[in-house]
Amino acid sequence: MAVSARAAAPAQSGEGVAVLARRPHAFLALAVVLTAVLSLGIVGFKPLGIPALQTDAGVGLLADPSSPGFADQALYADSFGADPVVVMVEAPNGVELLTGNHFIGLASLEGQLADAKTHPGIKKVYGPGTVVNTLALEVTKRGLEICATQAKAAEDAAVKSAAAAGRGAADQQAAGQAAFDAAAKACAQALAAQYPSLGVPALNNPAFIKQVLLEPDGTKTRPYWAWAMPDPHHALITVRMDRNASLSDVRKVLATVDKARQRPAPAKVTPPSASGASGASNGAQQAVTPTGDLSDLRITVSGAPVLTTSLADAVQWWLVALLPLALVAMLLVTLFVLRVPLRMLAVPLAALAAFWTAGAAGLARLPITPATMAVLPVVLGLATDYALQAVNRLADEESGGPAGRVVRAARAILPPTGIAALATVAGVLAFALSPLPLLRQFALFLAIGVVAAYLVAMLVGVPLFALVLSSDLRRFFAQPAAKPSWPALARLGRAPLGAVIPLAVVGLLGWSALPFLRVETDPNHLMPAGDPALAQAEHVRSSIGLAGEIDLVMVGPAVASPEAIQWLDTRSAQIANREQGQLRPETSLPAFLSAFNQGKVPDAQLTQTILQKMPPYFTGAVLSTDHGVSRSVFAVTQLTSVEQDGRIVDGMKQGPPPPAGYRAYPAGLSVIASDALRQLRQELLPLNLLALGLVFRADP
Known part of the structure; x- marks a missing residue:
């Protein structure tokens, strides 16, 4: 049978x-x-929920979702956002960057990017416009609180005094109001006299902008704000993407920035002369508009998500x-x-x-x-x-x-x-x-x-x-x-065994060389020649020494404790010294706290006061109390290959361990890519041998 x-x-x-x-x-x-x-798999069909064929070159392709390292990177991205899109705004020669119109424009662009409805793939947006605006609101709020307290005390005293004098209710109220107004005015004058160079705390006030962001000599940025303004001629908007952001989300960011780049300058206005005659003028001036003006500034977009999107678009094209x-x-x-x-x-x-x-x-x-x-x-x-x-x-x-x-x-x-x-x-x-x-x-x-x-x-x-x-x-x-006749091929098919053995030996040598095969990871070689995204990345690097980012993340029960802050500060300094020329400290929880304590890490009480008083916009950049995570941010100063990133990551992992109960690890795209390359090399030979075995098994 x-x-x-x-x-x-x-x-x-x-x-x-x-x-x-x-x-x-x-x-x-x-x-x-x-x-x-x-x-339908190519063009898509929305009624059936079938998407069109997608292109992808994102970092998620390199991460093993089942690995502990993936969980660490996810915690980092959920706390602070994934690798950012960096928008560099540059003032050409002869153009002043720190003007009210420019900073209104920066704040407007930052606000558009932070809109969750139009940009769902963005986690957080940081930039100088929002920094100055937040500080202006905070200064105004603090000033109002101080003056309101003093004015209320004066009002209560005046009402009490009028009542003691036997005056009627209406007179008591009038006396209280007069005392309130006088005290509030005196408080405001006292604050203005105390900070004569500060001016009105407002986004469109150049004096306030310079006082907040620049050193007293006006030639350098205050160290802590270097992440938002590396120097008086360059501003940085950091758009931290959600870890699940798609290439489409990145393209929306690029479109918004390009729209801001293409927006024309507001109309010039001609103010009337001192005599009020409409025919005379003192020269045309640029009108201050609600959206500001960035038309005379150069805007360059860079960052790992931009390079990734450009690579995916190049693949598709x-x-x-x-x-x-x-x-x-x-x-x-x-x-x-x-x-x-x-x-x-x-x-x-x-x-x-x-x-x-x-x-x-x-x-x-x-x-x-x-x-x-x-x-x-x-x-x-x-x-x-x-x-x-x-x-x-x-x-x-x-x-x-x-x-x-x-x-x-x-x-x-x-x-x-x-x-x-x-x-x-x-x-x-x-x-x-x-x-x-x-x-x-x-x-x-x-x-x-x-x-x-x-x-x-x-x-x-x-x-x-x-x-x-x-x-x-x-x-x-x-x-x-x-x-058809193929005599040459026929002769090769009848070749003796002795001629085949050398070919087999060469093949075996090739198999033995698999673990040592070099994988090209240099972005200069992976990206198409003349790629605009690569050119923009190089321009940002040459202008401000920023080619990427890598972070040192600390996780534990109380990352804002003096013990944890001191370790993170010491370890960050060690990494910066070890990787001079490759990494540059940008910001960190210790640096943030030191900025409010004359450059020194504060004690526990002052630390808690700073964290409670400062807006979450600032503290959330380096500290996540929800996840128990803090970080130090390092700028990568050169466009590096994944192999070079791996050496940097290995160096960051060396050194003294954190205090008991805490752990620390490097985070960012550089870490994910270097881990993926290491895993790929480990799997290359075993997977090829398994594939060969399955081929022979399937072939009867």
Whole structure:
């Protein structure tokens, strides 16, 4: 019984192939329906909740969600936001940056970016406009509280005195009001006299802006505000993204900044002369508007999310541009090199296989990434190979009708190519075991591509060949030609074992070199030449020495305690000294507190007073009481490769441990990328060996 069952299998397979060749119209119609369904994965269909095929080059591709390190990075991002988009606003020569109009414009832009309705992917926005505005409101609030307290005390005393003198209620109220007004006025005058250079605390007051942000000599920024204004000619808006922000969210940020960049200058106004005559003037002035003016400033956008988005856009653009070129190249090769009938059909079949692959990947929510981009050319090659094997075998079938020739050729070709496809899928899926989404998505995408290439060859290729050979189309696609002959390849196929052994040795040497394979991670080499985002990143780096960010995060029960603050301050100084030229301290919880204690870390009582009195806008940048997390922020001063980032991260992990009950770790994109590269190198050889084993296991 077992023998008869095995004998029946080829017959059943042959009958299936015969149906493909004898009913071509039905299967081609099925292919049209399948193509329409898969197209939804590319263009999307909102009524069914099917999104369009996405491109992605985000940091999430590099993170292992099951690792402890991922939880640490998530805690950091949830506390302070993920890696930021950096907007540098630069005053050209001869233009004053610290004007009321400019700072109103900065605050307006920061407010637009912080709007959760239009920018849901943003966690926090920090910038000089909001800094000055917050301080102005705080100074005004404190002044009002002081003067209100003094005025109320004067009012109560006046009312009490009038009552003691036997005056009526109306007189008591009038006396109290007069005392209140006089005391409030005297308090305001006293405060103004105490701070004569401060001026009115307002966003449009240049004197207040300079007093708050600059050192007394007016030539340098106060150290703590360097993260918002590195120098009097440059301002920085830091847009910290949500850790789940998409590339679309980053593009919205870029669009908002570009809109601010393109906004025209407000109209000039001509004030009347001192005599009030309308015909005279003292010169045109720029009107102060509610949105301010940034038109005379240069705005540059940088940061890891910007480079990531630019890379994803470049991937998408080159994919669209190069796939047609690849098809043209394949068409030329099949036209002039391969002299077999029906060869011209291999190229459209390959294009259809690529389309099916992209559609199926879209339905499976697999994005186009820098890794999966390599899948589509592979699919083109596989589909072309399957089709050309079929037409080459068909050229050997000279007798019988069109359907019979196609059936015999398909019976000879489809089973071995099917086994090869199965073995390929099995080997590729070994890489799906990787915890890295980038590698896992590549494996799944490629497995889909191999299946799509084989299905196109079987469900479309076989019926199409039968249809062409049995119709007038054969005059265009199946011109008679001599049987192909490949003498050179035939000689190579008969090469003796002695000639093959050296090739096998070379292959083994290649396998042994896998752990030492260099992975290119330098952004200057990964990004397309002349990429605008890379040029802007270099401009920011050369202007203010900022190419990226890496943080030292501290977690514990009381990160604002003197013990924890002192350790973070000491460890931050050690890291800065160790990495001179690579890292520069930007801000930290100890630095924030020291700014209000003459440059010294305050004691526990003063620390609590500062944290209670200061607005959350400032304290939340370096301290998250909800999560028990504090941080030190370091600016990366050079565009670095992931290998260089790894050396910096390893250096940050060295040194004395934090106090008992606390832990500290480096955080940011540099950490995630370096950990991913280390894991990729560890997995490279084992996954390749597993893939090889699965290939041999699947190949009978």
